[in-house]
Amino acid sequence: MTSLLAHREPGPSTAELSRSLRKSSPRWGERAVESLLFLAAVLSVLTTIGIVLSLLDGTLAFFREIGVGEFLLGTVWTPLFADGSFGVLPIMSATLLITAIAMVVAAPLGLGAALYLSEYAGTRSRKILKPVLEVLAGIPTVVYGFFAISFVTPSVLRPLLGEGSVGIFNALSAGLVIGVLIIPIIASLSEDALSAVPQAMRDGALALGATRTKVARKVVLPAALSGVIASFVLALSRGIGETMVAVIAAGSIAQLTLDPREPMQTMTAFIAQAASGDQPTGSLGYNTLFAVGALLFLLTLLVNVVSIRLVRRFREVYE
Amino acid sequence: MTAQTGLQPDLRGADRGLGRARGSERAAGRLFQGLLMGCLAFGVLVLVVLLTDVIRDGLPRFNLDLVRNMPSGRPARAGIQSAMMGTIWVIVTVAVITLPLGVAAAVYLEEYADKTRWYNRAIELNIQNLAAVPSVVYGILGLAFFNRAAGFGGSVLTIALTLSLLVLPIVIISCREAIRAIPTSIRDGSLALGATRLQTVRRQILPNAIPGTATGSILALSRAIGEAAPILIAASGIIFLTRNPTDLLSQATVLPIQIFNYVSRPQEEFRVVAAAGIMVLLLILLLMNATAILIRNKYQRKW
Numbered sequence: 001m002t003s004l005l006a007h008r009e010p011g012p013s014t015a016e017l018s019r020s021l022r023k024s025s026p027r028w029g030e031r032a033v034e035s036l037l038f039l040a041a042v043l044s045v046l047t048t049i050g051i052v053l054s055l056l057d058g059t060l061a062f063f064r065e066i067g068v069g070e071f072l073l074g075t076v077w078t079p080l081f082a083d084g085s086f087g088v089l090p091i092m093s094a095t096l097l098i099t100a101i102a103m104v105v106a107a108p109l110g111l112g113a114a115l116y117l118s119e120y121a122g123t124r125s126r127k128i129l130k131p132v133l134e135v136l137a138g139i140p141t142v143v144y145g146f147f148a149i150s151f152v153t154p155s156v157l158r159p160l161l162g163e164g165s166v167g168i169f170n171a172l173s174a175g176l177v178i179g180v181l182i183i184p185i186i187a188s189l190s191e192d193a194l195s196a197v198p199q200a201m202r203d204g205a206l207a208l209g210a211t212r213t214k215v216a217r218k219v220v221l222p223a224a225l226s227g228v229i230a231s232f233v234l235a236l237s238r239g240i241g242e243t244m245v246a247v248i249a250a251g252s253i254a255q256l257t258l259d260p261r262e263p264m265q266t267m268t269a270f271i272a273q274a275a276s277g278d279q280p281t282g283s284l285g286y287n288t289l290f291a292v293g294a295l296l297f298l299l300t301l302l303v304n305v306v307s308i309r310l311v312r313r314f315r316e317v318y319e
Numbered sequence: 320m321t322a323q324t325g326l327q328p329d330l331r332g333a334d335r336g337l338g339r340a341r342g343s344e345r346a347a348g349r350l351f352q353g354l355l356m357g358c359l360a361f362g363v364l365v366l367v368v369l370l371t372d373v374i375r376d377g378l379p380r381f382n383l384d385l386v387r388n389m390p391s392g393r394p395a396r397a398g399i400q401s402a403m404m405g406t407i408w409v410i411v412t413v414a415v416i417t418l419p420l421g422v423a424a425a426v427y428l429e430e431y432a433d434k435t436r437w438y439n440r441a442i443e444l445n446i447q448n449l450a451a452v453p454s455v456v457y458g459i460l461g462l463a464f465f466n467r468a469a470g471f472g473g474s475v476l477t478i479a480l481t482l483s484l485l486v487l488p489i490v491i492i493s494c495r496e497a498i499r500a501i502p503t504s505i506r507d508g509s510l511a512l513g514a515t516r517l518q519t520v521r522r523q524i525l526p527n528a529i530p531g532t533a534t535g536s537i538l539a540l541s542r543a544i545g546e547a548a549p550i551l552i553a554a555s556g557i558i559f560l561t562r563n564p565t566d567l568l569s570q571a572t573v574l575p576i577q578i579f580n581y582v583s584r585p586q587e588e589f590r591v592v593a594a595a596g597i598m599v600l601l602l603i604l605l606l607m608n609a610t611a612i613l614i615r616n617k618y619q620r621k622w
Contacts, residue, residue, distance in 0.1 A: 030515055030517045033517050034431050034516075037423045037426055040424040041424040041428055041442050042442065043447050043487070044446050045441065045442060047449060047484050051456060054459060054464060066581065109362070111358075111359055112355045113358040113361075116355035116356050120356070129359060132362065135366060136365070138538075138608065139369070139545075139601070140545030140546070140547065140575055141547065142578050142579050142597075143369070143464075143544070143597050144354060144369075145582065146582050146590075146597060147372060147373070149576055150372060150594070151372045183362055187362070211345075211348050211353075213347060213348040213351045217351075240453070241452075241453025241454065241456075243547075244547050244548050245552075257400050259441070262617075268453070268565060272552060275458065276550035278555055279555075289459065290463070297452070297456050300451070300452070300453055304346060304448075
């Protein structure tokens with residue numbers, strides 16, 4: 001095919017060409033199909049508008065009854081009780097604490113795995129190891145929740161911290177397991193960034209007498225920093241949005257504490273709990289779900305915006 | 320370590336290099352490499368421990384009775400039949416919704432869209448952003464629009480529509496990649512022979528994009544099978560059913576929801592049923608992933 005095109009005769013002049021390519025008649029069928037395809041693509045925009053509208057509607061109704069200050073600064077969260085209070089800080093701090101624990105686990109392990117894959121592993125071992133990470137990423141979150149409550153708490157945390165130290169539900173097991181869950185995100189995205197660093201940079205450093213460790217730490221890692229940060233941020237927003245592990249392993253008691261051995265309820269866990277309670281449409285309990293959902297949406301949006309800025313700031317462009 | 324191949328230089332001797340690296344430096348280098356390897360090994364270890372834990376817990380109940388029995392409050396008779404049927408109903412519906420829409424959107428973006436137009440760039444940006452929205456937020460959307468406003472309740476349709484919106488960006492992205500892999504010369508050739516754009520899409524682009532799209536779609540569907548959180552919210556509490564769905568508007572539960580239901584019960588016996596249910600879920604996912612890999616290896620063309 002290509003060779004045929006390459007050896008063709010010198011073509012007609014541009015003027016002739018544009019005349020011959022002029023449409024003979026409008027092809028209505030073609031146009032109709034194009035519009036249909038366009039509509040399919042526009043559907044994704046409608047989804048976003050739908051998300052914003054659904055969140056906005058319930059949230060506005062919520063703030064007609066509850067003050068913004070009471071919501072954002074209150075320290076007691078009992079919205080589903082009769083005469084409850086609506087301070088979001090307990091569930092927000094739980095979300096942040098559990099995500100922080102997850103990042104402490106996932107950031108070094110994910111980055112370490114990425115560095116090994118890109119700088120040390122041979123082609124063959126990479127072919128075996130990368131699918132393992134993909135399998136880890138493909139396991140449903142409800143399974144990770146089961147793992148947290150049936151293995152991590154009884155067989156890891158209790159022997160390590162003492163038998164009576166942690167209850168069945170605790171933030172630590174949820175944080176650790178969410179950490180495992182986001183390792184593949186950091187590992188695979190960071191590995192892409194590290195592998196994209198030109199080989200010449202490694203060769204140059206090695207030629208100047210640097211050891212492989214130095215090349216990995218002082219040359220490759222700084223050069224790929226923007227991609228590595230982006231992977232961290234994506235993992236962070238995934239951790240904030242993670243629901244099932246938090247529901248199953250951290251429990252449903254909303255309390256304002258920083259002790260990870262305590263049970264606590266995250267924002268996502270509250271949304272799940274409030275939704276399964278079958279609240280009547282338009283009730284305050286129903287609207288609370290949307291207010292928390294909007295806050296969660298804004299939080300992940302903020303994280304993503306910050307990441308785009310960070311990436312721009314640290315980006316180094318080669319060739 | 321395995322042998323280096325291709326153009327990568329052999330670095331095994333590099334640390335000794337020109338004799339510059341001292342012994343302590345070499346030891347530190349080995350320690351560093353070992354540490355990184357440990358990071359990766361940790362992931363593998365967790366996977367092994369997780370699977371062992373699930374199989375050890377679930378094996379006593381991993382039998383035909385599990386899929387024959389309906390969910391029950393009595394652990395000895397508790398099964399997952401309605402959840403299995405629900406999952407099948409939901410996934411088939413999701414496939415019917417997302418495949419045509421996803422392929423259509425991908426064909427538009429790759430073959431028709433003028434990238435200099437603002438609305439086309441907005442669509443692209445939007446699809447990327449949608450892929451990063453937490454899945455619970457899709458659940459809220461499903462609850463507000465499909466469950467309540469449209470009045471579908473906690474039905475197959477509500478669950479399927481919610482999951483469809485969730486996986487549509489994934490289907491679009493994988494189909495676009497499949498289309499992008501087709502060389503421009505194929506399009507040029509077809510157009511030069513007098514085919515219209517639509518004929519080119521139908522006879523050249525789509526047939527050649529099938530393997531890539533199939534692989535990506537199966538992976539997207541397996542993501543949908545494993546999701547629990549958005550369904551929990553969109554279906555709003557319908558998590559215990561002893562009837563199989565009979566049409567799109569009948570109430571439904573799915574495997575991950577039923578597993579969640581069993582996990583969250585305090586009795587130890589239910590944990591066994593949950594683990595057995597997880598084994599079934601993982602087996603389905605394994606089958607789907609294996610199919611995807613098979614299709615990729617068998618039909619993918621290298622240009």
